Amino acid sequence: MSILVYAESWEGKFRKNTLEAISYAKKTSSLFQTDVKAVTCGIIDNNELERLGEFGANKVVSYPNIIKSDGKAVASILQQEVEESQLIIFSNTFNAKIIASRISSKLKAGLVTNVISYITNSSDICVKKQSFSSKAIETVRLKSKIGILSLSPNAFEIKNDSVDVVIEVKDQKIDSEIIILGKDINKGKISLSEAEIVVSAGRGLKAPENWGMVEELAEILGAATACSKPVSDIGWRPHSEHVGQTGKAIAPNLYIAIGISGAIQHLAGVNSSKVMVVINTDPEAPFFKAADYGIIGDAFEVVPKLIEEFKNLKDN
Amino acid sequence: MKILVCISSVPDTTSKINFTDNNSKFDTNGIQFVINPYDEFGLTKAVMLKEQLQATVTVITVGDATTEPVIRKALAIGADNAIRVNLKALDSYSTAREIANYIKENPFDLIIAGKESSDYNGGAVPGIISDILEIPFINACNGLSTDGNSAELKREIDGGIETLKINLPIIIGGQKGLVEESELRIPNMRGIMTSRSKPLEVIEPNQTSTLTESVLFEKPVQKGECKIISSDNVRELVNELHNIAKVI
Numbered sequence: 001m002s003i004l005v006y007a008e009s010w011e012g013k014f015r016k017n018t019l020e021a022i023s024y025a026k027k028t029s030s031l032f033q034t035d036v037k038a039v040t041c042g043i044i045d046n047n048e049l050e051r052l053g054e055f056g057a058n059k060v061v062s063y064p065n066i067i068k069s070d071g072k073a074v075a076s077i078l079q080q081e082v083e084e085s086q087l088i089i090f091s092n093t094f095n096a097k098i099i100a101s102r103i104s105s106k107l108k109a110g111l112v113t114n115v116i117s118y119i120t121n122s123s124d125i126c127v128k129k130q131s132f133s134s135k136a137i138e139t140v141r142l143k144s145k146i147g148i149l150s151l152s153p154n155a156f157e158i159k160n161d162s163v164d165v166v167i168e169v170k171d172q173k174i175d176s177e178i179i180i181l182g183k184d185i186n187k188g189k190i191s192l193s194e195a196e197i198v199v200s201a202g203r204g205l206k207a208p209e210n211w212g213m214v215e216e217l218a219e220i221l222g223a224a225t226a227c228s229k230p231v232s233d234i235g236w237r238p239h240s241e242h243v244g245q246t247g248k249a250i251a252p253n254l255y256i257a258i259g260i261s262g263a264i265q266h267l268a269g270v271n272s273s274k275v276m277v278v279i280n281t282d283p284e285a286p287f288f289k290a291a292d293y294g295i296i297g298d299a300f301e302v303v304p305k306l307i308e309e310f311k312n313l314k315d316n
Numbered sequence: 317m318k319i320l321v322c323i324s325s326v327p328d329t330t331s332k333i334n335f336t337d338n339n340s341k342f343d344t345n346g347i348q349f350v351i352n353p354y355d356e357f358g359l360t361k362a363v364m365l366k367e368q369l370q371a372t373v374t375v376i377t378v379g380d381a382t383t384e385p386v387i388r389k390a391l392a393i394g395a396d397n398a399i400r401v402n403l404k405a406l407d408s409y410s411t412a413r414e415i416a417n418y419i420k421e422n423p424f425d426l427i428i429a430g431k432e433s434s435d436y437n438g439g440a441v442p443g444i445i446s447d448i449l450e451i452p453f454i455n456a457c458n459g460l461s462t463d464g465n466s467a468e469l470k471r472e473i474d475g476g477i478e479t480l481k482i483n484l485p486i487i488i489g490g491q492k493g494l495v496e497e498s499e500l501r502i503p504n505m506r507g508i509m510t511s512r513s514k515p516l517e518v519i520e521p522n523q524t525s526t527l528t529e530s531v532l533f534e535k536p537v538q539k540g541e542c543k544i545i546s547s548d549n550v551r552e553l554v555n556e557l558h559n560i561a562k563v564i
């Protein structure tokens with residue numbers, strides 16, 4: 001019956017969150033005593049397709065002529081590939097949310113997004129998810145025959161678990177009702193929702209020209225950059241960096257907050273981070289109650305010192 | 317042009333969240349409900365389109381009578397009329413199906429939802445509606461212009477922005493960028509007065525079957541004390557992160 005994974009690709013490559021989904025499916029497949037089938041859309045070369053076998057995919061079905069941004073087309077492809085599958089796994093990207101909800105409707109299959117736990121019982125499927133903007137963890141039971149899970153990024157381990165993989169390429173085409181006029185990709189930047197380390201700054205930095213040190217720190221750590229809401233509202237930083245209850249919810253291993261007070265709406269989007277560090281001049285700032293490590297001090301003095309120390313660490 | 321805005325009524329962002337009935341239900345005691353922040357951007361956009369294109373703006377909420385103050389607020393901001401489907405929202409599927417049923421009977425050119433509700437964070441309702449109605453769904457939409465026949469949109473994709481063109485009718489999952497924060501409309505005195513006489517129609521749900529159910533809520537585990545490190549000794553922080561927390 002297979003566990004079906006939608007293996008999303010970016011410019012012909014799989015990213016970390018796709019591999020997380022494959023690993024999740026592999027681990028779950030032993031509970032269900034079945035194998036793992038991945039479906040991909042867009043042009044992806046054979047080596048990359050085979051790579052999914054290293055993480056446990058027994059079969060990969062590739063549709064090079066289906067554009068992944070056409071959610072309707074991808075959903076109908078998945079519908080035809082679902083066969084006897086009882087579970088469909090996605091990683092929780094913008095794209096996946098379009099496809100997962102459409103396929104949920106087509107198959108009358110219960111959908112749980114932002115999933116953060118494995119399934120423990122194959123005959124009564126329950127999983128945990130983030131809800132109330134990370135202020136709560138909700139356990140949801142699936143009442144339908146088929147279940148769809150969309151996994152929170154960074155919540156699951158990627159595990160090498162090589163199996164023999166069969167690749168099948170299908171040249172089916174579906175006409176798209178959407179005309180793409182243009183794409184503006186942040187080249188070379190680390191995606192905020194996937195990043196393991198995030199360096200974030202707030203109004204405490206006082207002006208947009210002071211972000212140089214934030215970017216430098218991020219670069220040394222291989223981190224993505226983020227910001228508080230007011231900073232993106234006034235246009236110091238792009239909206240796509242805004243984290244919090246009304247921005248992106250993230251869960252990196254390390255979140256460094258510089259000159260951010262730690263308002264409840266900000267914390268709601270970042271408190272799933274494994275370790276949080278705050279740098280703030282005000283010892284009463286609420287962030288100190290939420291963080292694991294804190295430095296009470298001026299960002300303009302502390303951040304350059306931190307950059308030096310991280311450089312030293314890297315050099316040794 | 318007819319525009320429908322789907323509004324979910326959610327706890328105010330400052331709310332402390334609690335649960336009752338052996339932690340199986342959200343405790344609404346003392347909670348102030350507001351228009352879901354993403355829906356607020358969509359509602360303001362709809363009101364602006366109304367002024368620009370002589371559109372009519374309807375809002376719809378699936379919810380019990382306690383959602384009416386939030387619906388009235390949407391009317392005060394500028395919607396013309398409102399529909400409440402008298403069903404306490406149970407899961408994304410049943411909510412979406414009720415909205416889709418209404419749209420089947422009462423077609424719209426543009427349906428605006430939010431990219432996610434800030435309570436159950438499903439991000440699923442508009443996608444399901446799009447599938448039932450067989451219309452395109454543009455998620456994470458952060459820019460929209462239309463002449464009433466087709467639309468040019470911007471949407472956030474992982475790691476970038478995509479611009480696209482499409483014929484109406486469509487449904488979008490909106491967010492900031494549809495309008496800017498500074499453009500958000502708030503009810504003025506006149507709006508509040510007129511909202512009281514605007515039509516709010518209550519319709520009964522068709523069916524109440526669901527595909528998922530909530531069984532338990534927990535609070536995230538509380539963190540331990542914050543370890544304060546002197547600003548003269550940032551090396552200690554680096555050591556801690558490297559050797560103890562092992563995150564770098």
Ligand SMILES: Cc1cc2nc3c(=O)[nH]c(=O)nc-3n(C[C@H](O)[C@H](O)[C@H](O)COP(=O)(O)OP(=O)(O)OC[C@H]3O[C@@H](n4cnc5c(N)ncnc54)[C@H](O)[C@@H]3O)c2cc1C
Nearest residue numbers: 202203204228229244245246259260261263266281282299
């Ligand atoms: C409906 C709603 C939704 C919201 N959603 C979000 C959201 O999603 N995300 C979000 O972030 N906010 C959100 N907010 C806003 C939130 O309430 C706070 O206003 C916001 O997070 C504050 O941003 P800040 O910490 O950058 O600025 P401030 O609160 O102004 O804090 C700046 C901090 O910098 C410190 N500081 C000043 N100078 C220095 C220095 N030289 N070195 C170090 N520290 C310094 C100060 O002590 C202060 O703590 C929302 C608000 C509402 C009403």
Ligand SMILES: Nc1ncnc2c1ncn2[C@@H]1O[C@H](COP(=O)(O)O)[C@@H](O)[C@H]1O
Nearest residue numbers: 322324378429430432433438439440441
């Ligand atoms: N009960 C509801 N009534 C009306 N619209 C809703 C309801 N729940 C969700 N929506 C709409 O669907 C969007 C996404 O919600 P969700 O799928 O619950 O995250 C929201 O921003 C609303 O626009």
